[in-house]
Amino acid sequence: MTTTPVTYPTGALIDGQWITSATSFPVINPATGKEIARVPNLGAKETQDAVDAASRALGAWSAKPAKDRSIVLRRWFDLITANTEPLAQLMTAEQGKPLSEARGEVAYGASFVEWFAEEGKRAYGRTIPTTVASRRYITIKQPIGVVAAITPWNFPIAMITRKVASALAAGCTIIVKPAEDTPLCALAVAKLALDAGVPPGVFNVVTTMDAPAVGKVLTDDARVRKLTFTGSTAVGKALYRQCADTVKKLTLELGGNAPLLIFDDANLDQAVAGAMASKYRNAGQTCVCANRILVQSGIYDRFAAALVAAVEKLHVAPGTDARCTIGPLINADAIAKVEALSADAIAKGAKVMTGGTVNAAGPLFYQPTVISGVTRDMDIVREEIFGPVAALMRFETEADAIALANDTPFGLAAYLFSQNLSRAWRVAEKLEAGMVGVNDGIFSNEVVPFGGVKQSGLGREGAAEGLDEYLETKFICLGAIDA
Ligand code: ADP
Numbered sequence: 001m002t003t004t005p006v007t008y009p010t011g012a013l014i015d016g017q018w019i020t021s022a023t024s025f026p027v028i029n030p031a032t033g034k035e036i037a038r039v040p041n042l043g044a045k046e047t048q049d050a051v052d053a054a055s056r057a058l059g060a061w062s063a064k065p066a067k068d069r070s071i072v073l074r075r076w077f078d079l080i081t082a083n084t085e086p087l088a089q090l091m092t093a094e095q096g097k098p099l100s101e102a103r104g105e106v107a108y109g110a111s112f113v114e115w116f117a118e119e120g121k122r123a124y125g126r127t128i129p130t131t132v133a134s135r136r137y138i139t140i141k142q143p144i145g146v147v148a149a150i151t152p153w154n155f156p157i158a159m160i161t162r163k164v165a166s167a168l169a170a171g172c173t174i175i176v177k178p179a180e181d182t183p184l185c186a187l188a189v190a191k192l193a194l195d196a197g198v199p200p201g202v203f204n205v206v207t208t209m210d211a212p213a214v215g216k217v218l219t220d221d222a223r224v225r226k227l228t229f230t231g232s233t234a235v236g237k238a239l240y241r242q243c244a245d246t247v248k249k250l251t252l253e254l255g256g257n258a259p260l261l262i263f264d265d266a267n268l269d270q271a272v273a274g275a276m277a278s279k280y281r282n283a284g285q286t287c288v289c290a291n292r293i294l295v296q297s298g299i300y301d302r303f304a305a306a307l308v309a310a311v312e313k314l315h316v317a318p319g320t321d322a323r324c325t326i327g328p329l330i331n332a333d334a335i336a337k338v339e340a341l342s343a344d345a346i347a348k349g350a351k352v353m354t355g356g357t358v359n360a361a362g363p364l365f366y367q368p369t370v371i372s373g374v375t376r377d378m379d380i381v382r383e384e385i386f387g388p389v390a391a392l393m394r395f396e397t398e399a400d401a402i403a404l405a406n407d408t409p410f411g412l413a414a415y416l417f418s419q420n421l422s423r424a425w426r427v428a429e430k431l432e433a434g435m436v437g438v439n440d441g442i443f444s445n446e447v448v449p450f451g452g453v454k455q456s457g458l459g460r461e462g463a464a465e466g467l468d469e470y471l472e473t474k475f476i477c478l479g480a481i482d483a
Contacts, residue, residue: 008090009187012040012207015053016200021046025209027184030096030328030364031318039183039207047175047217050204054146054173055223057201062143062171066121073117073169075196080110080161080189087157087188092319094182095156096327096364097282099319108445109157109189112462113165115446119467120169136478141471143171144249145225148218150177150211150239152231153330154285156185162450162461163228163251164193164203170470172226175204177214179231181330183207215239222246226470229253230287233410233455251459251469253287253451255384256412259405260290260441261427263398264298266417267439271299272306274441275390278415280314280368281442283326284388285334287456288413288435288444292374292381293392294401300394304372307390308354314368314388316359326388328364338366338387341380345391350374355389376407398427406432412452415441434460 011018021040029036040046061069080087088102097105128137147167151159160176167174178186183205190205208214218224219242227243229236230253243250260278262271278290295303319327329335335358342356355369368388374380380391395401405414414433418424428436434452437443444450449460459469 007191008037008184009191010037010039010184011187012042012046013187013190013194013203013205014046014050015056015204016194019046025180027094027181029093030330031320031362033362036093037184039187041210042206042208042214043210044213044217047206047214048221050175050206051146051217051221051223053201054175054204057173057199058146061168061173061199061202064171066123066169066171069169069171070117070120072197073113073120073165076165076193076198077110077113077117079192079196080106080113083192087185090188091156091185092327094184095153096330097319098324098327099322101282102319105155105158109155109161111446112158112162115462116165116169116467119464122464123170123467123471125473134480134482136481138476138478140474140476142474144470144472145172146223147172147174147226147228147470148177148224149174150215150218150227150229150231151179151186153179153181154282154287156182157189159230160186160189162466166461166466167228167470168198168202170467172470173202175206175218175224177206177208177211177218180207180209180211216242219243219248220246225249226251228459228469236457249469251451251461252457253461254412254455254457255410256287256452256456257291257382257384257408257410258288258413258415258433259431260293260415261401261405261417262293262295262299262303263401263416263418263420263423264296265420265423266299267419268299268302268306270439271303271417272310274415274417274437274439275307276310277441278437279390280311280326280388283329283366285330285386287384289386290415290441291385291391292404293390294395294404295392296401297394297396300392304353304370304392307392308370311354311368311370311390316361316365316367318361326365326368328362329366329387331364334387335364335366338385338389341383341385342369342371342389344379345371345374348375348378350378350391376404382408398423402427402430406430409455410452411454412456413437
């Protein structure tokens with residue numbers, strides 16, 4: 001197949017047209033502080049245009065046989081995959097993650113397109129045994145309609161494809177508002193979607209600096225039947241409220257406060273490898289990053305020493321440096337947050353075992369850090385760190401560990417390390433989380449359901465569950481069949 005190089009569109013995408021606007025905003029490379037490009041700063045009017053376009057496109061797209069939509073999605077997957085290198089370079093430029101991780105995210109992002117290209121063909125209804133001789137009961141699945149997606153900057157491709165591929169496979173049309181820090185990856189994958197044959201209006205991208213104004217149009221418009229949001233809990237709650245008047249279906253992937261439990265009977269090497277993968281990937285900027293590392297007394301000192309040794313091998317550098325394992329944080333606010341949480345912990349008695357400062361590579365680079373002796377009165381155990389700082393807490397018994405782990409309003413990911421199968425199963429069942437990794441620090445992929453409980457959100461993405469989020473069940477009663 002022919003592949004088109006990704007040429008980084010810098011217009012927004014509405015109804016198949018790349019549009020500009022009178023005002024624009026810069027996209028900054030966090031490693032250098034330099035401007036990469038400018039994109040349109042759109043407002044309520046253009047958002048309305050995008051909803052109009054998505055509404056017009058809905059009829060034809062939803063009427064296509066699932067197999068035809070699947071062919072288009074499969075072409076989109078092939079194009080993303082063929083353009084892995086330019087997409088990864090673009091992602092590292094605007095988001096900062098190491099190139100190796102950016103390549104991994106392109107594959108991860110593409111995997112959702114491949115999965116939903118297939119899964120869309122399996123939107124099965126049911127026949128239900130009747131209660132009345134003259135009737136038959138059937139359910140069919142139908143696309144929910146126009147969808148709005150609001151996405152974060154930490155996975156600038158995967159958070160788009162995970163939503164868009166499932167919506168499109170189901171027969172929905174979509175308007176995406178990407179994070180203001182990382183609009184270029186969204187526009188690049190949207191261009192590839194057009195190249196793959198996604199019709200005008202089916203996939204729209206509205207870039208803006210004024211997220212509340214765009215969000216208001218998307219939530220107020222009754223034609224938008226679903227909002228899918230990944231981001232902070234505070235914004236997610238506000239959007240949840242805004243969707244009440246039009247009773248939209250919602251998927252919310254909100255903040256986490258993931259506990260990572262290490263029991264005395266853990267395999268130390270596995271525990272260190274799992275903690276490293278979970279904590280330091282994307283410089284700690286994921287909602288499933290271990291936020292609290294709870295370590296049983298008998299293994300605490302050995303684990304802490306081994307973790308520090310592994311952390312000191314990390315290489316802080318711009319993501320384009322082949323040795324880089326920790327890139328910059330996304331912006332100055334992220335650095336300020338990490339510094340404030342660390343300072344609070346230290347003021348209350350925690351100790352820095354390694355790191356604890358900004359790195360010489362630049363103002364947004366933070367030295368990978370391990371803080372020991374963290375206790376439940378510290379802010380760092382309540383708030384998402386979203387940076388390369390590991391907070392170690394000590395516990396004595398399994399019951400204490402479970403109580404500590406669940407002592408949070410959040411419930412996205414949790415991890416546990418133990419070689420005792422009975423304990424692993426028992427604890428996994430008791431952890432209040434949507435996803436539990438047992439002896440594993442990274443588990444997200446396209447075939448398993450991603451999502452949280454409690455204030456971490458609603459709904460699931462990926463897997464069969466991810467398709468269902470974009471479908472309505474219609475019950476059809478066929479009466480008088482004996483007439
Ligand atoms: P983060 O702290 O990770 O940046 P946010 O929740 O602020 O998380 O951002 C996630 C997404 O939500 C981004 O696309 C952002 O522009 C958007 N956003 C932020 N505030 C609002 C709002 N009031 N209405 C709609 N979208 C918003």
